[in-house]
Amino acid sequence: MNIKTPVFLAILALSLTAHAADEKKLTPEQKEALKARASELNSTCTYPDKPTIPDGRNSSEDEMIAAQGKMKSFISAGNDYIACLDKVEEGWGEDATEKDHALVVVLHNKAVDEMQSVADMFNSAVRAFKGKK
Numbered sequence: 001m002n003i004k005t006p007v008f009l010a011i012l013a014l015s016l017t018a019h020a021a022d023e024k025k026l027t028p029e030q031k032e033a034l035k036a037r038a039s040e041l042n043s044t045c046t047y048p049d050k051p052t053i054p055d056g057r058n059s060s061e062d063e064m065i066a067a068q069g070k071m072k073s074f075i076s077a078g079n080d081y082i083a084c085l086d087k088v089e090e091g092w093g094e095d096a097t098e099k100d101h102a103l104v105v106v107l108h109n110k111a112v113d114e115m116q117s118v119a120d121m122f123n124s125a126v127r128a129f130k131g132k133k
Contacts, residue, residue, distance in 0.1 A: 030099065037092075037100050041107065045084035048077035050114060053121040056128030064129050071122045078115040082108055 026034065051070035054063050089096065089104045 026099070030097075033097070034099055034103060037103055041085060041088055041103070044088050045081050046077075047081055047111070048074050050074065050118060053118065053125050056125035056130075057132055059125070059129055061129075064126065067122060067125065071118055074118050075115050078111050082111050085111075 051067070051074050053067050053071065056064065059067070085104050085107055089101065092100060
């Protein structure tokens with residue numbers, strides 16, 4: 001199974017959290033069920049590729065405009081990814097466990113953090129670009 005990095009990190013985070021307290025340890029069956037949910041999310045929802053943001057100090061205006069478009073596309077794709085996670089989770093209905101919901105929360109938060117990081121990098125590049133004029 002080819003698990004994308006965010007899904008792998010979410011499973012790892014949940015496993016580490018579960019092992020922090022004895023009563024929350026995952027049984028082998030629970031781990032397999034969680035892997036199945038992660039696999040479903042992985043195959044259904046497409047995590048966007050993080051764009052490269054140029055160094056504003058050494059970039060042309062055209063490069064900065066292109067970077068802005070890439071950043072906006074990434075944010076839009078990230079929002080689509082989050083909507084997909086929510087739709088899949090909703091489809092689980094009453095069968096979803098606390099760990100299933102926690103997996104979606106971890107993936108959601110990771111996507112939001114990445115979107116914020118890209119926006120921050122772009123804004124820093126814009127400030128550097130404007131500072132060189």
